[in-house]
Amino acid sequence: MTRSIYEQVLGAQFENLHPRIQERFGFSSKDHVASIGQGVMDRIWFAKWAALPLAVGASRHIMFPQGGRSIPFTIENYAYQDGHGRETVTWIRKFQFKRAVRHFDATMIYSTERERIVDYLGNKQHLAVDLDITAASNGGIRIRSGDQRFYEGLIQFTCPPQLTGTADVMEWYDEDMKKYRINVLVTNPVFGTVFHYEGSFEAQLIPLKHIPVDAMPLREEARE
Known part of the structure; x- marks a missing residue:
């Protein structure tokens, strides 16, 4: 039976996750379900000095x-x-902002070569990011980014930390709210906070026959 990529990387730690977090992170392609959620981000913030690189992203x-x-x-x-x-x-x-819908997309794979999850950022998988994933004391899941690699045709290189952002993501289930809560903080070692959002959402597993075409990346990168 195929285990979820999060079960593979967490091993016995997966049992320390809250049952609702296990539900969201415990399904694989063999289960034919999807986790669909909606909610509200209480606050989204970005550093003005980072406006240009964020616009490119x-x-x-x-x-x-x-x-x-x-x-x-x-x-x-x-x-x-x-x-x-x-x-x-x-x-x-x-x-959903008043005048635009903004996207922040990624695809994650379990890399047997690296023995960790690799996160391909964006819809063209040009950035591959090593992830460190642990179970938090509150039953949530914590995801921290590590080395980042850029792939474009014949070009490939590891991005210097000074030119990238390090993400620290915390997702947990709030029993009082009966909702999932999320906090995402992206920082740069030189300039400090780059991007931050926090909020809450509800999510449920739904049966799935086909993955929507617009949910798939525009290209797939073989290099991890």
């Missing part, structure tokens, strides 16, 4: 130079095997 669904409060939010997680036979999970995040 926005064209490929990697963060965006826009902020606000009480922003409607949706998240779609689909599990499938990609064209290279790797177990994959999508992260399709949409933020």
Whole structure:
């Protein structure tokens, strides 16, 4: 039986997650379900000095130079095997601002070579990011980014930390609210906070026959 990529990387730690977190992170392509959620981001903030690189990233669904409060939010997680036979999970995040829908998309795979989850940011998988994933003391899941690699045709290199952002993501289930809560903080070792959002959402598993075409990346990168 195929285990979810999060079960593979967490091992025995997976049992320390809250049951609702296990539900959201415990399905694989063999289960034919998707986790679909919607909620509100209480606050989205970005550093003004980072507006230009964030705008470039926005064209490929990697963060965006826009902020606000009480922003409607949706998240779609689909599990499938990609064209290279790797177990994959999508992260399709949409933020509904008054005049635009902003995207922050990614696809995660479990890399047997690296023995960790690799996160391909954006809709063209140009950035591959190593992830460190642990179970938090509150039953949530914590995801921290590590080395980042850029792939474009014959070009490939590891990105210097000074030119990138390190993400620290915390997702947990709030029993009082009966909702999932999320806090995402992206920082740069030189300039400090780059991007931040926090809020809450509800999510449920739904039966799935086919993954929507617009949830798939525009290209798949074989290099991990």
